[in-house]
Amino acid sequence: MAFFKSFLPLLVMLLLACSVQGQLLPDFYKSTCPRLQRIVRSATKQAIDKDPRMGAAVLRLFFHDCFVTGCDASVLLDDTPTALGEKNSPPNFNSLRGYEVIDYIKARVEASCPATVSCADILALAARHSVSVLRGPRWQVPLGRRDARTAASQLEAGANLPPAGMEVPGLIGIFASKGLDAKDMVALSGAHTIGETRCGVYRSRIYNDNNVDPNFAAIRKNNCPPFGDDNKWTPLDLQTPTRFDNKYYRNLLGGRGILHSDQALYSGGPADSLVKLYSANNSAFFADFALAMTKMGNISPLTGANGEIRLNCRKPN
16 A cells, blocks of 8 residues: 555656647647748748649648548558558549648758658648638647558548548538537538549539539539540639638539539538538638637647657658
């Protein structure tokens, strides 16, 4: 009993240390990499100035990373001769882009703070800066993630990423499994106000769905014939494809959502009221999007002694 009493304070201290160690903090790199924010923002802006589509690409990389085994930069890992990872899974193959942007940012960060900042944190910051550079909201990014040593399997990626043809109940279920509610789902879907999608992803929507604006469908059919190249890209939002705004929700009100899962958000179901709110109130959309991104960035991060700080985001150390 005397031993237990003497050991108890040490046990409490260890538990508290583990708790602090596993917590993400906005100023995690305050002393170890004080220029981190400026480096990531500058490099992200440079990439977007060169190709405005890269903002949406980096944001999507972050989403696909967090939804498969958590925000651990596993999506950045290249396949090896013995292991096929999530990068080339069916939802990601020939679809995800922007890996070279993260490589460039990582190189800039390594030059300033060697072996200090994880690829997972760089991706989280680059996603935030991508949105703000494209005139969207800003939010504080908690940091302290570490990188996975292995990628998720292609099967895991396919099971955890919502397909473009999914209905609202399925979308709510997938987001709920990640600790995100229906409001988070509708707000995060607004990321489709920027970026592009491939013909093969939306062809069925413009030729087969009944709730599509005919003029909108006709325009889209010019770029996506019933048979042909599945990989022809087109903007998700024809009006302001490189500006982060609430045009996405306005498009849904008029039957101009390009993906089936987009238009499903405004189809007489539980998401209608939020679509109407965000279409009329850009500030409400920005506020809820920022909150949802913060929540998403906290999906199962590796912290403390788990994972590693990769020197090259494409391969483990």
